[in-house]
Amino acid sequence: METQSSNIFDHDVMNLFQQISRIPRDSGSEKAISDWIRDWAQERSIEVEQDDIWDLILRKPASAGYEDHAPLLLQAHIDMVCEKDSSSNHDFAKDPIELKLDGDWIVSESGTTLGADDGIGVAAALAVLDDDTLPHPPLEVVFTVQEETTFAGAETVDISGCKAKRMINLDHADERELIVGSCGGTGVEFTMPLQRKSEVPAGKQGFRIHLTGLTGGHSGEDIHRGRGNAISLLLRILEDPRVQTVSISGGTNRLAIPREAEAIVLADSEETLRACAAEYKAIFRKEYSGAAPDLDILTEPAEAGAPITEASFDKLAAAYRLYPNGIVQMNGSFEGLVESSDNIGIISTENDTLTLTSEVRGAYQSTVDDIVRSIEALAAMTGAGVSYFNGYVPWEYAADSRLRAIATETFAEMNEGAQMKQIALHAGLECGFFAEKQPGIDLISIGPDCQFFHSPKERVSASSVMRFYEFLKAILRKC
Numbered sequence: 401m402e403t404q405s406s407n408i409f410d411h412d413v414m415n416l417f418q419q420i421s422r423i424p425r426d427s428g429s430e431k432a433i434s435d436w437i438r439d440w441a442q443e444r445s446i447e448v449e450q451d452d453i454w455d456l457i458l459r460k461p462a463s464a465g466y467e468d469h470a471p472l473l474l475q476a477h478i479d480m481v482c483e484k485d486s487s488s489n490h491d492f493a494k495d496p497i498e499l500k501l502d503g504d505w506i507v508s509e510s511g512t513t514l515g516a517d518d519g520i521g522v523a524a525a526l527a528v529l530d531d532d533t534l535p536h537p538p539l540e541v542v543f544t545v546q547e548e549t550t551f552a553g554a555e556t557v558d559i560s561g562c563k564a565k566r567m568i569n570l571d572h573a574d575e576r577e578l579i580v581g582s583c584g585g586t587g588v589e590f591t592m593p594l595q596r597k598s599e600v601p602a603g604k605q606g607f608r609i610h611l612t613g614l615t616g617g618h619s620g621e622d623i624h625r626g627r628g629n630a631i632s633l634l635l636r637i638l639e640d641p642r643v644q645t646v647s648i649s650g651g652t653n654r655l656a657i658p659r660e661a662e663a664i665v666l667a668d669s670e671e672t673l674r675a676c677a678a679e680y681k682a683i684f685r686k687e688y689s690g691a692a693p694d695l696d697i698l699t700e701p702a703e704a705g706a707p708i709t710e711a712s713f714d715k716l717a718a719a720y721r722l723y724p725n726g727i728v729q730m731n732g733s734f735e736g737l738v739e740s741s742d743n744i745g746i747i748s749t750e751n752d753t754l755t756l757t758s759e760v761r762g763a764y765q766s767t768v769d770d771i772v773r774s775i776e777a778l779a780a781m782t783g784a785g786v787s788y789f790n791g792y793v794p795w796e797y798a799a800d801s802r803l804r805a806i807a808t809e810t811f812a813e814m815n816e817g818a819q820m821k822q823i824a825l826h827a828g829l830e831c832g833f834f835a836e837k838q839p840g841i842d843l844i845s846i847g848p849d850c851q852f853f854h855s856p857k858e859r860v861s862a863s864s865v866m867r868f869y870e871f872l873k874a875i876l877r878k879c
Protein backbone atom coordinates (compact mmCIF):
# COMPACT_ATOMS: atom_id res chain seq x y z
CA MET A 401 0.00 0.00 0.00
CA GLU A 402 1.29 3.42 -0.89
CA THR A 403 1.94 5.82 1.94
CA GLN A 404 0.30 9.22 1.92
CA SER A 405 3.68 10.89 1.64
CA SER A 406 4.49 9.29 -1.69
CA ASN A 407 1.32 10.51 -3.38
CA ILE A 408 0.62 13.79 -1.63
CA PHE A 409 1.61 15.74 -4.74
CA ASP A 410 -0.96 13.78 -6.77
CA HIS A 411 -3.72 15.61 -4.90
CA ASP A 412 -5.37 18.12 -7.27
CA VAL A 413 -4.48 21.18 -5.19
CA MET A 414 -0.99 19.99 -4.22
CA ASN A 415 -0.17 19.08 -7.80
CA LEU A 416 -1.13 22.54 -9.03
CA PHE A 417 0.73 24.16 -6.14
CA GLN A 418 3.83 22.21 -7.10
CA GLN A 419 3.53 23.42 -10.71
CA ILE A 420 3.04 27.03 -9.60
CA SER A 421 6.06 26.77 -7.30
CA ARG A 422 8.32 26.14 -10.28
CA ILE A 423 7.54 29.61 -11.66
CA PRO A 424 9.15 32.71 -10.11
CA ARG A 425 6.54 35.10 -8.74
CA ASP A 426 8.10 37.84 -6.63
CA SER A 427 5.77 40.80 -6.07
CA GLY A 428 6.03 43.14 -9.06
CA SER A 429 7.43 40.34 -11.29
CA GLU A 430 4.30 38.32 -11.95
CA LYS A 431 4.30 38.20 -15.77
CA ALA A 432 5.63 34.61 -15.97
CA ILE A 433 3.11 33.13 -13.54
CA SER A 434 0.30 35.20 -15.03
CA ASP A 435 1.16 33.97 -18.55
CA TRP A 436 1.37 30.39 -17.29
CA ILE A 437 -2.12 30.61 -15.79
CA ARG A 438 -3.46 32.29 -18.95
CA ASP A 439 -2.07 29.45 -21.10
CA TRP A 440 -3.34 26.84 -18.62
CA ALA A 441 -6.84 28.32 -18.91
CA GLN A 442 -6.73 28.59 -22.71
CA GLU A 443 -5.71 24.92 -23.00
CA ARG A 444 -8.91 24.08 -21.11
CA SER A 445 -11.10 26.56 -23.04
CA ILE A 446 -11.64 28.53 -19.83
CA GLU A 447 -12.36 32.21 -20.57
CA VAL A 448 -9.44 34.34 -19.34
CA GLU A 449 -8.58 38.06 -19.32
CA GLN A 450 -5.20 39.51 -18.38
CA ASP A 451 -4.56 43.19 -17.66
CA ASP A 452 -1.37 45.14 -18.19
CA ILE A 453 -0.03 44.62 -14.64
CA TRP A 454 -0.81 40.85 -15.00
CA ASP A 455 -3.96 40.52 -12.91
CA LEU A 456 -6.22 37.76 -14.30
CA ILE A 457 -9.95 37.15 -14.46
CA LEU A 458 -11.13 33.62 -15.39
CA ARG A 459 -14.72 32.55 -15.89
CA LYS A 460 -16.44 29.18 -15.89
CA PRO A 461 -20.17 28.66 -16.47
CA ALA A 462 -22.29 26.93 -13.83
CA SER A 463 -22.36 23.15 -13.65
CA ALA A 464 -25.54 21.41 -14.85
CA GLY A 465 -28.49 22.28 -12.64
CA TYR A 466 -26.78 25.42 -11.19
CA GLU A 467 -27.40 27.67 -14.22
CA ASP A 468 -29.88 29.88 -12.39
CA HIS A 469 -27.71 30.26 -9.24
CA ALA A 470 -26.13 33.63 -8.48
CA PRO A 471 -22.48 33.85 -9.60
CA LEU A 472 -19.64 33.53 -7.09
CA LEU A 473 -16.21 35.12 -7.20
CA LEU A 474 -13.11 33.29 -5.94
CA GLN A 475 -10.01 35.40 -5.31
CA ALA A 476 -6.33 34.82 -4.48
CA HIS A 477 -3.03 36.63 -5.08
CA ILE A 478 -0.37 35.22 -7.42
CA ASP A 479 2.67 37.00 -5.94
CA MET A 480 4.68 35.80 -2.93
CA VAL A 481 7.16 37.14 -0.40
CA CYS A 482 10.68 36.11 -1.47
CA GLU A 483 12.86 35.52 1.61
CA LYS A 484 15.64 32.97 1.95
CA ASP A 485 18.11 31.63 4.52
CA SER A 486 21.54 33.26 4.47
CA SER A 487 22.94 29.87 3.37
CA SER A 488 20.57 29.52 0.39
CA ASN A 489 21.79 30.45 -3.08
CA HIS A 490 18.28 30.36 -4.53
CA ASP A 491 17.67 32.95 -7.28
CA PHE A 492 14.05 34.09 -7.01
CA ALA A 493 14.24 35.56 -10.53
CA LYS A 494 14.64 32.15 -12.17
CA ASP A 495 14.91 29.14 -9.83
CA PRO A 496 11.96 26.83 -9.11
CA ILE A 497 11.00 26.33 -5.46
CA GLU A 498 11.20 22.62 -4.68
CA LEU A 499 8.66 21.32 -2.18
CA LYS A 500 9.11 18.59 0.36
CA LEU A 501 6.96 16.88 2.94
CA ASP A 502 8.22 17.04 6.54
CA GLY A 503 5.76 15.07 8.67
CA ASP A 504 2.44 16.73 7.79
CA TRP A 505 4.10 19.99 6.76
CA ILE A 506 4.95 21.05 3.24
CA VAL A 507 8.08 23.22 3.29
CA SER A 508 10.49 24.63 0.74
CA GLU A 509 13.50 22.45 0.05
CA SER A 510 15.30 25.49 -1.34
CA GLY A 511 15.78 27.37 1.98
CA THR A 512 13.16 29.90 0.91
CA THR A 513 9.69 31.06 1.72
CA LEU A 514 7.25 28.40 0.54
CA GLY A 515 4.75 30.67 -1.19
CA ALA A 516 1.75 28.78 0.23
CA ASP A 517 0.73 32.40 0.91
CA ASP A 518 -1.02 32.53 -1.46
CA GLY A 519 -0.03 29.76 -3.88
CA ILE A 520 -2.38 27.35 -2.10
CA GLY A 521 -5.30 29.76 -2.67
CA VAL A 522 -4.37 30.03 -6.36
CA ALA A 523 -4.01 26.25 -6.67
CA ALA A 524 -7.37 25.62 -4.97
CA ALA A 525 -9.15 28.00 -7.36
CA LEU A 526 -7.46 26.39 -10.38
CA ALA A 527 -8.36 22.90 -9.08
CA VAL A 528 -12.02 23.97 -8.88
CA LEU A 529 -11.88 25.27 -12.47
CA ASP A 530 -10.15 22.08 -13.65
CA ASP A 531 -12.74 19.68 -12.22
CA ASP A 532 -15.73 19.23 -14.53
CA THR A 533 -17.46 16.92 -12.04
CA LEU A 534 -17.97 19.56 -9.33
CA PRO A 535 -21.39 21.14 -8.72
CA HIS A 536 -20.97 24.93 -8.58
CA PRO A 537 -22.63 28.24 -9.53
CA PRO A 538 -21.23 30.41 -12.35
CA LEU A 539 -17.63 31.13 -11.26
CA GLU A 540 -15.54 34.26 -11.68
CA VAL A 541 -11.95 33.81 -10.48
CA VAL A 542 -9.79 36.89 -9.89
CA PHE A 543 -6.03 36.53 -9.40
CA THR A 544 -4.27 39.68 -8.22
CA VAL A 545 -0.63 40.83 -8.21
CA GLN A 546 1.50 42.75 -5.67
CA GLU A 547 -0.58 41.86 -2.61
CA GLU A 548 2.54 41.58 -0.49
CA THR A 549 3.79 45.08 -1.31
CA THR A 550 1.31 47.69 -2.54
CA PHE A 551 -2.09 46.01 -3.10
CA ALA A 552 -1.71 47.39 -6.65
CA GLY A 553 -3.44 44.35 -8.17
CA ALA A 554 -6.53 44.50 -5.98
CA GLU A 555 -6.62 48.25 -6.38
CA THR A 556 -6.42 48.27 -10.20
CA VAL A 557 -8.09 45.05 -11.33
CA ASP A 558 -11.23 45.97 -13.28
CA ILE A 559 -14.10 43.81 -12.06
CA SER A 560 -16.81 45.96 -13.66
CA GLY A 561 -17.43 43.04 -16.06
CA CYS A 562 -17.93 40.61 -13.15
CA LYS A 563 -21.46 39.80 -12.08
CA ALA A 564 -20.79 38.20 -8.70
CA LYS A 565 -22.12 39.93 -5.59
CA ARG A 566 -20.51 37.36 -3.31
CA MET A 567 -16.87 36.44 -2.97
CA ILE A 568 -14.57 33.98 -1.23
CA ASN A 569 -11.02 35.20 -0.66
CA LEU A 570 -8.61 32.25 -0.36
CA ASP A 571 -5.76 33.93 1.53
CA HIS A 572 -6.34 33.04 5.18
CA ALA A 573 -4.08 30.74 7.20
CA ASP A 574 -6.22 28.84 9.70
CA GLU A 575 -8.81 26.27 8.65
CA ARG A 576 -10.91 26.81 11.81
CA GLU A 577 -11.23 30.55 11.27
CA LEU A 578 -13.52 32.61 9.09
CA ILE A 579 -12.35 36.15 8.37
CA VAL A 580 -15.33 38.50 8.35
CA GLY A 581 -13.75 41.96 8.13
CA SER A 582 -10.48 43.90 7.82
CA CYS A 583 -9.44 47.43 8.59
CA GLY A 584 -8.87 50.44 6.37
CA GLY A 585 -6.33 53.13 6.92
CA THR A 586 -4.10 55.90 5.73
CA GLY A 587 -0.54 57.11 6.11
CA VAL A 588 -0.26 60.59 7.65
CA GLU A 589 2.58 63.10 7.64
CA PHE A 590 2.33 65.89 10.22
CA THR A 591 4.85 68.75 9.94
CA MET A 592 5.41 71.68 12.32
CA PRO A 593 8.16 74.32 12.14
CA LEU A 594 10.61 74.51 15.07
CA GLN A 595 12.52 77.51 16.42
CA ARG A 596 16.14 77.15 17.40
CA LYS A 597 18.38 79.25 19.64
CA SER A 598 21.22 81.09 17.88
CA GLU A 599 23.98 79.36 19.84
CA VAL A 600 24.85 76.67 22.37
CA PRO A 601 24.20 78.10 25.86
CA ALA A 602 27.34 78.62 27.97
CA GLY A 603 28.42 75.68 30.13
CA LYS A 604 26.48 73.02 28.18
CA GLN A 605 27.94 69.89 26.60
CA GLY A 606 26.56 67.76 23.78
CA PHE A 607 25.44 64.11 24.13
CA ARG A 608 23.59 61.40 22.28
CA ILE A 609 20.79 59.52 24.07
CA HIS A 610 19.87 56.20 22.50
CA LEU A 611 16.78 54.37 23.73
CA THR A 612 16.75 50.75 22.59
CA GLY A 613 15.55 47.23 23.39
CA LEU A 614 11.81 47.49 22.74
CA THR A 615 10.08 44.63 20.92
CA GLY A 616 8.23 46.62 18.24
CA GLY A 617 5.88 44.74 15.92
CA HIS A 618 3.17 45.34 13.33
CA SER A 619 1.52 48.74 13.69
CA GLY A 620 -1.95 47.15 13.55
CA GLU A 621 -1.83 43.54 14.68
CA ASP A 622 0.53 44.16 17.63
CA ILE A 623 -0.69 47.59 18.74
CA HIS A 624 -2.62 46.12 21.71
CA ARG A 625 0.31 44.14 23.10
CA GLY A 626 1.66 46.92 25.33
CA ARG A 627 5.15 46.80 23.85
CA GLY A 628 5.75 50.54 24.20
CA ASN A 629 6.73 53.12 21.58
CA ALA A 630 10.43 54.08 21.74
CA ILE A 631 9.68 57.63 20.56
CA SER A 632 7.12 58.19 23.32
CA LEU A 633 9.56 56.97 25.99
CA LEU A 634 12.42 59.08 24.64
CA LEU A 635 10.22 62.16 24.70
CA ARG A 636 9.58 61.65 28.43
CA ILE A 637 13.35 61.92 29.00
CA LEU A 638 13.62 64.99 26.77
CA GLU A 639 10.93 66.76 28.83
CA ASP A 640 13.20 66.53 31.89
CA PRO A 641 14.59 70.00 32.85
CA ARG A 642 18.15 68.59 33.00
CA VAL A 643 18.09 68.12 29.22
CA GLN A 644 17.82 70.55 26.29
CA THR A 645 16.93 68.98 22.95
CA VAL A 646 18.89 69.64 19.77
CA SER A 647 17.41 66.96 17.51
CA ILE A 648 15.29 63.78 17.65
CA SER A 649 15.06 60.81 15.31
CA GLY A 650 13.30 57.50 15.81
CA GLY A 651 11.52 54.67 14.06
CA THR A 652 12.07 53.45 10.51
CA ASN A 653 8.60 52.67 9.15
CA ARG A 654 5.14 53.93 10.04
CA LEU A 655 3.83 50.33 9.74
CA ALA A 656 6.09 49.16 12.59
CA ILE A 657 5.97 50.11 16.27
CA PRO A 658 9.28 51.94 16.90
CA ARG A 659 11.86 49.83 18.74
CA GLU A 660 14.54 52.53 18.98
CA ALA A 661 14.84 56.30 19.07
CA GLU A 662 17.63 58.75 19.71
CA ALA A 663 18.25 62.40 20.44
CA ILE A 664 21.13 64.84 20.48
CA VAL A 665 20.87 66.90 23.67
CA LEU A 666 22.73 69.41 25.81
CA ALA A 667 23.31 68.90 29.53
CA ASP A 668 25.51 70.35 32.27
CA SER A 669 27.75 67.32 32.50
CA GLU A 670 28.02 63.66 31.61
CA GLU A 671 27.29 62.77 35.28
CA THR A 672 24.05 64.77 35.23
CA LEU A 673 22.88 63.12 32.02
CA ARG A 674 23.87 59.63 33.18
CA ALA A 675 21.94 60.07 36.42
CA CYS A 676 18.92 61.30 34.47
CA ALA A 677 19.09 58.34 32.03
CA ALA A 678 19.44 55.87 34.91
CA GLU A 679 16.31 57.22 36.62
CA TYR A 680 14.21 56.85 33.46
CA LYS A 681 15.67 53.44 32.71
CA ALA A 682 14.50 52.23 36.14
CA ILE A 683 11.02 53.66 35.54
CA PHE A 684 10.67 52.23 32.02
CA ARG A 685 12.08 48.83 32.99
CA LYS A 686 9.38 48.65 35.65
CA GLU A 687 6.62 49.68 33.23
CA TYR A 688 7.84 47.29 30.51
CA SER A 689 9.27 44.47 32.64
CA GLY A 690 7.19 41.97 30.68
CA ALA A 691 7.35 43.40 27.17
CA ALA A 692 10.91 44.78 27.09
CA PRO A 693 13.16 43.38 29.84
CA ASP A 694 16.24 44.43 27.83
CA LEU A 695 15.17 48.06 27.46
CA ASP A 696 18.22 50.28 27.67
CA ILE A 697 19.10 53.98 27.57
CA LEU A 698 22.63 54.62 26.34
CA THR A 699 24.41 57.98 26.53
CA GLU A 700 27.66 59.19 25.01
CA PRO A 701 29.31 62.55 24.29
CA ALA A 702 28.43 63.91 20.83
CA GLU A 703 28.76 67.00 18.66
CA ALA A 704 25.78 69.26 19.29
CA GLY A 705 24.59 72.52 17.77
CA ALA A 706 22.16 75.06 19.21
CA PRO A 707 19.07 73.61 20.91
CA ILE A 708 15.40 74.03 20.04
CA THR A 709 13.99 76.98 22.06
CA GLU A 710 12.10 76.11 25.25
CA ALA A 711 8.82 77.44 23.83
CA SER A 712 9.22 75.51 20.58
CA PHE A 713 10.15 72.29 22.41
CA ASP A 714 7.12 72.65 24.71
CA LYS A 715 4.92 72.96 21.63
CA LEU A 716 6.60 69.92 20.05
CA ALA A 717 6.04 67.87 23.20
CA ALA A 718 2.42 69.00 23.50
CA ALA A 719 1.70 68.19 19.84
CA TYR A 720 3.26 64.75 20.23
CA ARG A 721 1.28 64.04 23.39
CA LEU A 722 -2.03 65.11 21.83
CA TYR A 723 -1.48 63.27 18.54
CA PRO A 724 -3.52 60.02 18.51
CA ASN A 725 -0.97 57.26 19.16
CA GLY A 726 -1.71 53.62 20.04
CA ILE A 727 -5.17 52.12 20.52
CA VAL A 728 -7.92 54.67 19.92
CA GLN A 729 -10.89 52.34 20.52
CA MET A 730 -11.54 48.63 21.09
CA ASN A 731 -14.08 46.81 18.91
CA GLY A 732 -17.40 46.30 20.73
CA SER A 733 -18.40 43.51 18.31
CA PHE A 734 -15.30 41.33 18.76
CA GLU A 735 -13.84 40.59 22.19
CA GLY A 736 -10.22 41.73 22.42
CA LEU A 737 -10.05 43.22 18.91
CA VAL A 738 -8.76 46.73 18.35
CA GLU A 739 -11.30 48.75 16.35
CA SER A 740 -9.13 51.78 15.58
CA SER A 741 -5.58 52.89 16.23
CA ASP A 742 -2.81 55.18 15.13
CA ASN A 743 0.91 54.45 15.28
CA ILE A 744 3.53 57.20 15.23
CA GLY A 745 6.18 55.17 13.47
CA ILE A 746 8.74 57.85 12.61
CA ILE A 747 9.84 61.15 14.17
CA SER A 748 12.34 63.60 12.75
CA THR A 749 13.42 67.17 13.48
CA GLU A 750 15.47 67.61 10.31
CA ASN A 751 15.43 71.04 8.65
CA ASP A 752 14.02 72.60 11.85
CA THR A 753 10.71 70.88 11.24
CA LEU A 754 9.02 68.34 13.48
CA THR A 755 7.82 65.53 11.20
CA LEU A 756 5.62 62.74 12.58
CA THR A 757 4.70 59.91 10.23
CA SER A 758 1.87 57.65 11.36
CA GLU A 759 -0.51 54.95 10.17
CA VAL A 760 -4.18 55.36 11.07
CA ARG A 761 -6.35 52.20 11.03
CA GLY A 762 -10.03 51.59 11.60
CA ALA A 763 -12.60 48.84 11.07
CA TYR A 764 -14.89 51.44 9.48
CA GLN A 765 -14.06 54.27 7.10
CA SER A 766 -15.98 56.55 9.49
CA THR A 767 -13.63 55.74 12.40
CA VAL A 768 -10.56 56.27 10.19
CA ASP A 769 -12.07 59.65 9.24
CA ASP A 770 -12.75 60.39 12.91
CA ILE A 771 -9.07 59.97 13.86
CA VAL A 772 -8.09 62.08 10.86
CA ARG A 773 -10.36 64.84 12.19
CA SER A 774 -8.52 64.75 15.54
CA ILE A 775 -5.20 65.17 13.72
CA GLU A 776 -6.67 68.02 11.65
CA ALA A 777 -7.85 69.75 14.84
CA LEU A 778 -4.39 69.41 16.37
CA ALA A 779 -2.80 70.78 13.21
CA ALA A 780 -5.16 73.76 13.21
CA MET A 781 -4.29 74.54 16.84
CA THR A 782 -0.53 74.23 16.35
CA GLY A 783 -0.17 75.68 12.84
CA ALA A 784 1.11 72.32 11.57
CA GLY A 785 0.66 70.90 8.07
CA VAL A 786 -0.91 67.48 7.40
CA SER A 787 -0.81 65.27 4.31
CA TYR A 788 -2.19 61.79 3.64
CA PHE A 789 -0.91 58.93 1.48
CA ASN A 790 -1.43 55.20 0.72
CA GLY A 791 -5.04 55.21 1.90
CA TYR A 792 -6.98 51.95 1.60
CA VAL A 793 -10.53 51.01 2.43
CA PRO A 794 -11.84 48.71 5.17
CA TRP A 795 -13.84 45.56 4.59
CA GLU A 796 -16.53 46.52 7.06
CA TYR A 797 -18.15 43.74 9.09
CA ALA A 798 -21.70 43.09 7.84
CA ALA A 799 -24.26 42.05 10.44
CA ASP A 800 -25.94 39.76 7.90
CA SER A 801 -24.07 37.54 5.48
CA ARG A 802 -25.60 34.58 3.62
CA LEU A 803 -22.16 33.36 2.57
CA ARG A 804 -20.94 33.45 6.18
CA ALA A 805 -23.99 31.38 7.19
CA ILE A 806 -23.30 28.80 4.46
CA ALA A 807 -19.63 28.55 5.48
CA THR A 808 -20.30 28.15 9.20
CA GLU A 809 -23.11 25.60 8.65
CA THR A 810 -20.92 23.61 6.26
CA PHE A 811 -17.97 23.64 8.63
CA ALA A 812 -20.15 22.45 11.52
CA GLU A 813 -21.57 19.60 9.36
CA MET A 814 -18.09 18.48 8.37
CA ASN A 815 -16.59 18.80 11.87
CA GLU A 816 -19.07 17.22 14.29
CA GLY A 817 -20.79 20.49 15.09
CA ALA A 818 -17.61 22.52 15.69
CA GLN A 819 -18.08 26.26 15.20
CA MET A 820 -15.74 28.30 13.04
CA LYS A 821 -14.17 31.18 14.88
CA GLN A 822 -15.23 34.44 13.25
CA ILE A 823 -12.44 36.98 13.17
CA ALA A 824 -12.02 40.54 11.97
CA LEU A 825 -8.46 41.76 11.45
CA HIS A 826 -6.84 45.01 12.54
CA ALA A 827 -4.83 44.83 9.32
CA GLY A 828 -5.66 45.49 5.68
CA LEU A 829 -6.73 42.77 3.21
CA GLU A 830 -7.34 42.82 -0.53
CA CYS A 831 -11.02 42.21 0.31
CA GLY A 832 -11.38 45.92 1.18
CA PHE A 833 -10.76 46.89 -2.45
CA PHE A 834 -13.43 44.43 -3.65
CA ALA A 835 -15.87 45.76 -1.06
CA GLU A 836 -15.22 49.24 -2.44
CA LYS A 837 -15.55 48.21 -6.13
CA GLN A 838 -18.71 46.18 -5.58
CA PRO A 839 -20.66 47.87 -2.76
CA GLY A 840 -22.68 45.40 -0.70
CA ILE A 841 -20.66 42.38 -1.89
CA ASP A 842 -21.02 39.41 0.51
CA LEU A 843 -17.46 38.42 1.49
CA ILE A 844 -15.62 35.77 3.48
CA SER A 845 -11.97 34.71 3.65
CA ILE A 846 -10.75 31.16 4.36
CA GLY A 847 -7.61 29.03 4.01
CA PRO A 848 -5.68 26.01 5.34
CA ASP A 849 -3.30 25.97 8.33
CA CYS A 850 -0.16 27.79 7.33
CA GLN A 851 2.61 29.09 9.62
CA PHE A 852 5.66 31.37 9.69
CA PHE A 853 4.67 33.42 6.63
CA HIS A 854 7.15 35.68 4.97
CA SER A 855 10.04 33.64 6.44
CA PRO A 856 12.04 30.67 5.11
CA LYS A 857 10.30 28.55 7.77
CA GLU A 858 6.91 29.08 6.07
CA ARG A 859 4.98 25.81 6.03
CA VAL A 860 1.49 24.57 5.20
CA SER A 861 -0.23 21.48 6.62
CA ALA A 862 -0.87 18.93 3.87
CA SER A 863 -3.84 17.35 5.66
CA SER A 864 -5.29 20.80 6.29
CA VAL A 865 -5.01 21.67 2.58
CA MET A 866 -7.11 18.58 1.81
CA ARG A 867 -9.74 19.41 4.45
CA PHE A 868 -9.80 23.03 3.27
CA TYR A 869 -10.37 21.94 -0.32
CA GLU A 870 -13.22 19.60 0.68
CA PHE A 871 -14.71 22.50 2.67
CA LEU A 872 -14.44 24.83 -0.33
CA LYS A 873 -16.11 22.28 -2.63
CA ALA A 874 -18.89 21.73 -0.08
CA ILE A 875 -19.54 25.50 0.06
CA LEU A 876 -19.67 25.67 -3.77
CA ARG A 877 -22.22 22.85 -3.79
CA LYS A 878 -24.47 24.96 -1.53
CA CYS A 879 -23.99 28.25 -3.35
Ligand SMILES: [Zn+2]
Nearest residue numbers: 517518547571
Ligand atom coordinates in the same frame (compact mmCIF):
# COMPACT_ATOMS: atom_id res chain seq x y z
ZN1 LIG B 1 -1.35 36.35 1.30
